[in-house]
Amino acid sequence: MRYIIFIFLSLFMTFASYAQEKKTRDFSTMTREEVLQLSMEEMTDLPIEDLMKLIEIAGVSSIEELYALLNKGVTSASKNEESLFDSPLSTTVLNHEEILASGATSIEEALRLVPGIIVREKTNGNYDVQIRGNQNMPMGNMLLYSENTTTLVMVDGRPVFNYGMGGILWETLPVSLGEIDRIEVVRGPSSALYGPNAVDGVINLITKNPTEKTSSVNFQGGTQNTFIGDMSMSDKISDKLYFGVSTYFEYRERNTDKIYAFADDDNNFDGGFLDLETYEKYNSDYLWSNDVPDDLFVNGDSRRAKQKIGANGYITYNPNGNLKFRLAGGYLGSEANTSTVGDNPTPYNIRQSKGGYTNFDANVYGINIKAALSDVVQDFNRGHKGWTQATEQYNLSADYLIRMGALQIRPGISYQSVYYDDRDYIDSIGSGYFNDRVALRNYAGSVRFDYTLFEKIRLVAALRAEKYNVPDKWIPSWQFVGSYKLNDNFLFRAVYSRANQSTFMINAFSNYTWNRDGLGSPEFVHFAGNKNPDMMTMDMFEFGFRARPTKAVYIDFEAFYNKANGFSALMPDSMVTTTFVGNPALGLVNPPISTTLYTSYQGQDVESQQIGASLAADVVLGSKLLLKAHATYQQTVLDRSMGVSRDAVAQNQIAQYYTTLQTDMYNLVTTGVFPKPTYSSDVQLPITMEKDDVKNESLPSFWGSLALIYRPMSKLEVMTQGYYYSNYVFNTQYGENKMDGKFLLNAKITYKATDNLSLFVNGRNIINTETQEFSYMDNIGGLYLAGLNYKF
Amino acid sequence: MKKKIIVVLIVLFSIPIVNAQQVLFKALFIYNFTKNIEWPTDYKSGNFIISVVGQDEITNELKKLSETKRVGSQTIEVKLLSNISDVPKSHIVYVSNSKSSSLASVIDYYKKSPTLIISDQGGGCRTGSGINFVIVDGKMKFEIAPQNITSRGLHLSPKLTGLGILIE
Numbered sequence: 001m002r003y004i005i006f007i008f009l010s011l012f013m014t015f016a017s018y019a020q021e022k023k024t025r026d027f028s029t030m031t032r033e034e035v036l037q038l039s040m041e042e043m044t045d046l047p048i049e050d051l052m053k054l055i056e057i058a059g060v061s062s063i064e065e066l067y068a069l070l071n072k073g074v075t076s077a078s079k080n081e082e083s084l085f086d087s088p089l090s091t092t093v094l095n096h097e098e099i100l101a102s103g104a105t106s107i108e109e110a111l112r113l114v115p116g117i118i119v120r121e122k123t124n125g126n127y128d129v130q131i132r133g134n135q136n137m138p139m140g141n142m143l144l145y146s147e148n149t150t151t152l153v154m155v156d157g158r159p160v161f162n163y164g165m166g167g168i169l170w171e172t173l174p175v176s177l178g179e180i181d182r183i184e185v186v187r188g189p190s191s192a193l194y195g196p197n198a199v200d201g202v203i204n205l206i207t208k209n210p211t212e213k214t215s216s217v218n219f220q221g222g223t224q225n226t227f228i229g230d231m232s233m234s235d236k237i238s239d240k241l242y243f244g245v246s247t248y249f250e251y252r253e254r255n256t257d258k259i260y261a262f263a264d265d266d267n268n269f270d271g272g273f274l275d276l277e278t279y280e281k282y283n284s285d286y287l288w289s290n291d292v293p294d295d296l297f298v299n300g301d302s303r304r305a306k307q308k309i310g311a312n313g314y315i316t317y318n319p320n321g322n323l324k325f326r327l328a329g330g331y332l333g334s335e336a337n338t339s340t341v342g343d344n345p346t347p348y349n350i351r352q353s354k355g356g357y358t359n360f361d362a363n364v365y366g367i368n369i370k371a372a373l374s375d376v377v378q379d380f381n382r383g384h385k386g387w388t389q390a391t392e393q394y395n396l397s398a399d400y401l402i403r404m405g406a407l408q409i410r411p412g413i414s415y416q417s418v419y420y421d422d423r424d425y426i427d428s429i430g431s432g433y434f435n436d437r438v439a440l441r442n443y444a445g446s447v448r449f450d451y452t453l454f455e456k457i458r459l460v461a462a463l464r465a466e467k468y469n470v471p472d473k474w475i476p477s478w479q480f481v482g483s484y485k486l487n488d489n490f491l492f493r494a495v496y497s498r499a500n501q502s503t504f505m506i507n508a509f510s511n512y513t514w515n516r517d518g519l520g521s522p523e524f525v526h527f528a529g530n531k532n533p534d535m536m537t538m539d540m541f542e543f544g545f546r547a548r549p550t551k552a553v554y555i556d557f558e559a560f561y562n563k564a565n566g567f568s569a570l571m572p573d574s575m576v577t578t579t580f581v582g583n584p585a586l587g588l589v590n591p592p593i594s595t596t597l598y599t600s601y602q603g604q605d606v607e608s609q610q611i612g613a614s615l616a617a618d619v620v621l622g623s624k625l626l627l628k629a630h631a632t633y634q635q636t637v638l639d640r641s642m643g644v645s646r647d648a649v650a651q652n653q654i655a656q657y658y659t660t661l662q663t664d665m666y667n668l669v670t671t672g673v674f675p676k677p678t679y680s681s682d683v684q685l686p687i688t689m690e691k692d693d694v695k696n697e698s699l700p701s702f703w704g705s706l707a708l709i710y711r712p713m714s715k716l717e718v719m720t721q722g723y724y725y726s727n728y729v730f731n732t733q734y735g736e737n738k739m740d741g742k743f744l745l746n747a748k749i750t751y752k753a754t755d756n757l758s759l760f761v762n763g764r765n766i767i768n769t770e771t772q773e774f775s776y777m778d779n780i781g782g783l784y785l786a787g788l789n790y791k792f
Numbered sequence: 793m794k795k796k797i798i799v800v801l802i803v804l805f806s807i808p809i810v811n812a813q814q815v816l817f818k819a820l821f822i823y824n825f826t827k828n829i830e831w832p833t834d835y836k837s838g839n840f841i842i843s844v845v846g847q848d849e850i851t852n853e854l855k856k857l858s859e860t861k862r863v864g865s866q867t868i869e870v871k872l873l874s875n876i877s878d879v880p881k882s883h884i885v886y887v888s889n890s891k892s893s894s895l896a897s898v899i900d901y902y903k904k905s906p907t908l909i910i911s912d913q914g915g916g917c918r919t920g921s922g923i924n925f926v927i928v929d930g931k932m933k934f935e936i937a938p939q940n941i942t943s944r945g946l947h948l949s950p951k952l953t954g955l956g957i958l959i960e
Contacts, residue, residue, distance in 0.1 A: 040819075043816075044823065057822075081915040081918035081919045085892075213959070321939030
């Protein structure tokens with residue numbers, strides 16, 4: 001009996017102690033291995049808070065983390081969240097984690113991970129970014145024409161485009177890498193979704209919008225006095241009200257303080273890098289310009305490549321499920337020493353910008369409403385009078401998604417107006433570029449149909465009609481897509497789309513006289529706008545294929561053909577020489593001769609045709625290794641290409657009357673007969689000079705990237721990226737410039753010291769191939785940095 | 793040498809163990825959601841139906857759970873949907889990652905039903921699911937869009953909202 005009592009008591013004690021242990025078990029002290037050994041029965045009755053503690057201790061396997069990188073959502077391709085795999089358009093998403101891992105020091109550099117985008121660095125931190133190309137058009141023109149004017153960049157859906165002369169002033173984007181949640185890229189004409197200038201595609205930078213208390217600090221610094229950092233914090237005031245603030249800065253120097261000077265055949269100068277003193281001497285001795293270089297690069301600040309400092313803030317208020325509001329705003333000051341938008345003896349140009357923006361988004365009973373404005377003063381060409389502009393941009397748009405079973409219809413309206421005003425920044429009316437407050441406005445109606453049949457076939461039609469004030473007409477754009485999803489692992493799609501550029505301020509409103517006093521003939525060059533300009537338009541056919549044969553492999557292929565025309569260029573209308581002013585009877589013996597070249601934005605016959613393909617693959621090569629690769633091949637051919645510079649046309653015009661003028665001037669001396677008061681010519685080069693099948697090789701025919709993310713242990717991550725582009729030929733009014741291809745090797749090693757703190761070393765172009773990536777710009781060598789990411 | 797082989801084996805076998813545990817965690821999450829969400833009265837009788845869209849290991853874990861656990865007084869029944877319209881009266885529909893393309897159709901089909909839609913894909917809540925599993929900083933978490941839950945007539949406990957990543 002005693003034995004029975006003893007056994008009973010022992011069992012009771014054991015059970016009681018077990019029950020006590022179970023009841024008071026502290027999950028936060030469990031190791032990961034212990035958690036992984038827990039059975040379902042042990043965890044079923046846990047409250048959700050304790051379950052979450054266990055899950056946090058266990059973490060996900062490294063391979064699950066890598067799989068997650070192959071499983072992203074996207075909103076930019078359909079204006080609706082969908083799986084990236086199902087996107088009807090050529091679409092890529094880079095999320096914050098990938099951007100951070102890549103070691104990219106800027107948004108532009110991160111885009112080297114995106115298929116179809118080529119990124120070439122001009123000076124430290126300043127880049128040329130193109131989606132599939134179609135730039136440097138027409139050939140034989142100013143450097144400005146090499147800028148990418150056919151990609152629409154947006155921050156949270158707000159266009160941040162340079163409507164002054166087209167393009168993207170990347171340093172003026174009021175966002176830092178640390179604030180970006182993801183970058184969505186849509187390749188191919190997308191005006192039907194986003195309006196003009198989404199010709200080659202759209203880059204949508206989407207910022208984080210935390211609804212909980214978070215804070216983060218990111219910093220890195222290194223060679224070439226490069227310092228980049230940002231800080232942000234967010235919190236919630238109540239369950240309905242959230243806010244966040246952030247600040248960021250960037251400072252970078254070039255690896256030289258010399259600037260390039262274009263070739264000058266008259267003075268046997270072949271072109272090259274000069275120190276400022278020599279540049280100033282040549283500029284003066286060889287009559288390159290009547291600018292004073294000291295004004296361009298004050299106190300030797302030619303060494304500075306880029307600087308920006310700014311702050312952002314937002315408030316989100318969601319009073320109930322049917323009403324959501326977000327108000328964001330920010331202020332930014334920036335400067336970039338990069339390729340010029342003007343026509344100067346040096347391709348280097350400092351541009352400066354400062355100003356703010358406000359962005360208001362609302363969802364009211366399903367209606368998406370956006371209102372945005374920016375107010376920024378920009379000096380596009382420091383040291384040159386007339387280039388400073390007060391710019392304002394206003395955007396308003398609304399759309400609504402109607403779901404009717406398998407059919408979705410999204411009607412929308414939008415309005416945009418952009419103002420440039422130079423009157424406060426010029427000595428007198430007439431000395432500026434516009435001499436006025438000028439405006440470009442456009443409004444549009446759009447509708448998008450999205451129909452899914454049997455969950456396999458998807459048909460999309462997006463149509464948009466846009467009314468512009470310059471030119472005063474309606475212009476349509478469209479997108480038709482058909483996709484067939486064979487099963488969950490394979491998708492085929494075909495796209496036909498049309499998109500167009502808008503006109504730009506200088507194309508429409510230029511009213512500027514360049515006084516070339518002391519530089520020889522022509523003494524004046526007049527730039528005039530065109531109120532009825534052509535709008536560059538592109539039609540594209542695309543075939544795409546996506547495969548996800550296993551959860552470890554994601555393949556995306558696209559082949560495209562596009563045709564673009566409606567290009568414009570600043571070209572001579574006429575050349576006029578005035579022989580004297582006043583009364584010849586006063587005995588004027590040496591009449592002053594003054595020549596003016598009148599130029600305006602003229603439509604060009606040239607048509608560009610491009611054929612190409614991109615292949616991208618993300619492959620999880622085990623629990624610790626992810627491979628990300630992409631490659632693009634393209635060929636661009638021009639028909640009806642004149643390919644001559646403004647100077648060639650001008651020289652031909654003056655040649656029309658130069659002999660007569662010379663003879664008449666001689667007669668004045670020998671016979672006393674006065675020449676005619678004016679001599680002029682508006683002759684254009686004969687159309688027979690236009691050529692077909694001319695290659696535009698300003699874009700390499702091949703480029704690609706191969707990146708490996710290796711996580712040998714939970715605390716260590718190594719990212720290496722090889723980036724390559726092939727030879728290209730840059731064709732501007734300064735000549736034909738053959739550029740070598742380049743291979744870059746980037747690497748970043750990150751050590752996760754704690755859950756909150758990561759330390760890293762980061763090398764860009766670590767093999768230090770110090771060569772030019774972009775014509776006439778810096779030899780870009782290695783950049784070596786170290787830094788930290790801290791969040792709490 | 794023997795030691796090395798053991799180390800390698802541990803590394804190799806630890807992956808499926810961890811992955812299996814992730815699936816179990818998701819199933820436990822789903823079971824826990826039922827404790828923090830209240831269905832309308834007419835859904836409180838009969839079996840508690842959890843439908844799964846797409847082949848997913850979670851089906852087995854949920855079935856194991858259903859053998860020992862109930863939601864209130866309701867027996868849990870797990871069904872694998874081959875067609876969305878197979879089970880019109882589902883309390884929960886879990887759309888697996890491999891069938892994420894069906895998510896919009898599922899949401900549309902159940903738009904007037906008190907059904908909790910759970911997804912497992914990037915941006916699932918923005919597409920319209922109530923809860924979406926995500927991996928953040930190497931940890932499994934869940935996004936929650938209260939509007940997508942309460943608009944279907946479900947009552948959501950503030951605790952659950954507070955524990956998830958809120959998607960407005």
